[in-house]
Amino acid sequence: MIKLTQAKFVTLKDIAEKAGVSVNTVSRALNNKPDINPKTKEKIEKIADELGYVKNSYATMLKSQVSNTIGVIVPDSSNPFFSEVFKGIDRAAKEKDYQIIMMNSEGLYENEEQFIRTLLERRVDGILLFPMQKSYEDIKELIRERFPIVLVGREYDGWDVDQIYSDEVKGGYIATKYLIEKGCKRIKMITDELYNSASFGRVEGYKKALKEKGKKVQDQDIKICDKIHEGYHIQAGYDEVTKMLKQKEIFDGIFCYNDLIAYGAIKALKEHGIRIPKDVRIVGYDDITFSSLIEPELTTIRVKKEEMGYEAFNMLYKRIKSDRISNSFVKKILDVELIIRKSA
Amino acid sequence: MIKLTQAKFVTLKDIAEKAGVSVNTVSRALNNKPDINPKTKEKIEKIADELGYVKNSYATMLKSQVSNTIGVIVPDSSNPFFSEVFKGIDRAAKEKDYQIIMMNSEGLYENEEQFIRTLLERRVDGILLFPMQKSYEDIKELIRERFPIVLVGREYDGWDVDQIYSDEVKGGYIATKYLIEKGCKRIKMITDELYNSASFGRVEGYKKALKEKGKKVQDQDIKICDKIHEGYHIQAGYDEVTKMLKQKEIFDGIFCYNDLIAYGAIKALKEHGIRIPKDVRIVGYDDITFSSLIEPELTTIRVKKEEMGYEAFNMLYKRIKSDRISNSFVKKILDVELIIRKSA
DNA sequence: TATTTTTTTGGTAACGTTAACGGTACTAAT
């Protein structure tokens, strides 16, 4: 039972006075330490409960220098992709009794910088970062100083830091290959801004499949929609396809950077009476929950989202627990899988 | 630039020694306090920067007794409804320079209890709670002790605490009324477990509309699906409708507790070749992003999600800043709105 | 009974920061 006497928290001292023992003894009793008389312990626990003692974690953390907390920086927590990855993080953290401070960078560099500072001020034991930018001085500095950090979802080649991400090139490749095999003659790609390995990789896979099948890569077929942060992916996909249609571009297949963009693309196509997959075939990316619900059900690349989060935490945990001297960094690459549904 | 010399954080003392001044002077310099020579300040700032000083917020909080942090407890952060409410909270918190610690209770009472304790241990200045249960001793205790807390999304009648929630009865009422006016003869309702005002209110509105239109409320028409936590709403809606169909129940309208359940219901109906809205009309609740994307586009009740979060934070902020003696609590009720699309 | 061992407890200092207060040095006013 939690009690706050007159909006003030009870301290160890208060308990000690009431129990007629020293503060130290109370501390030992409440922290299941050895060297304490079971009877004393019981008595102290009872008083602590009566008084509604709630430990002050600031004091504990200040003294012990560990927070049992990690920071997580995601670009957009309302994007179902990140929600699912986060679930995995959350599950792993609970297993190890760690707290999470989550921050929403909205994909903005200034935010990321600011958040890292805040997390450091809070003396988190480590940071899980979904980076958005191509490179950052602050993060590199953290890495240089061996601050426990794991980069999630994006590959940063040559960086001395633990990383976990999907095989993006493969994803882009099998998606595009499937479209070609289904008979698509001209496949467009709609991608997010090309500022990290996720977009680069998927585009690369797209190109690879085209080349392999003897098709020429047309640069104007790769649509880069900027400013699609903060949940605007759907809108971006919609706008891009609408524009393509208005300009009478010719295509019979679209490979979308993610499912949200695909949703928007489908909406635009439907509005113009274009049949999916008969006239245009669509493949998305991520396989978020809703992709099996929309019409037509979305063919997409399944990414191991929960596993990514779960593994990411455990990699970070390992790093936190190990010394900071080690020079061997782990790069974990998760496999992807084509989920065949109706849209292609 | 953040620097961590040999994985150890720099302290005020380190700066003081290097600058040849006292710790206090450094503190004043770095916190923009008066009584400091601009030249000294500049010098200290330079050294702090060189050394890569990052303040230890535990120490600050311990001393100052304020954390500028609130705790937010949501039942399921991967539910788009909560994501959107959370966005509002996040926006408001940023405006006031507050940090958020978010916790995912998964709708479990034990978790809520545990989380409140953790948040209290972290000495958050206040708590925003989306309660799942009907009543709790711990929360009541907090309220008794005037700990700053705002209950979000659910009404707790007679509780001396700030609350913000939607007009659920109205929502249930206009949804059901619309179905009746569209010609539905037999309307089922699929709801979450009846353990809070959201479910109660919506059911009440459903009943009210039926009665008003001279229809008898059939208790067996109200399907209560339990165990639909943790993102299983879609599955629950699917299972419930499948069961109804298997048992050859007769109905031409369904009012769903939320959009996710409606998605599942739609999926089940489609699989059985039942046409929407021709054979069965469906209305959802919440109006989450994806509801305008599924087929048929979902008619639903729009809840002011972002506003709810934004207002909730500001109510809490006010409470934190005011004294804790005040006996007047505010109850804010947000209006709802019927969004007519294709499913009904 | 005296001595050693074990168990249990208390005192002190420290974690890093800030607030209150006091002191010093310098300038301006009497």
Added chain:
DNA sequence: ATTAGTACCGTTAACGTTACCAAAAAAATA
């Protein structure tokens, strides 16, 4: 020359906890 005022800086104590060591009490051994 004395006083008053101001600007700047340092000392001290505190926030609540825990680690370390010493002390006391109890139990076990000689």
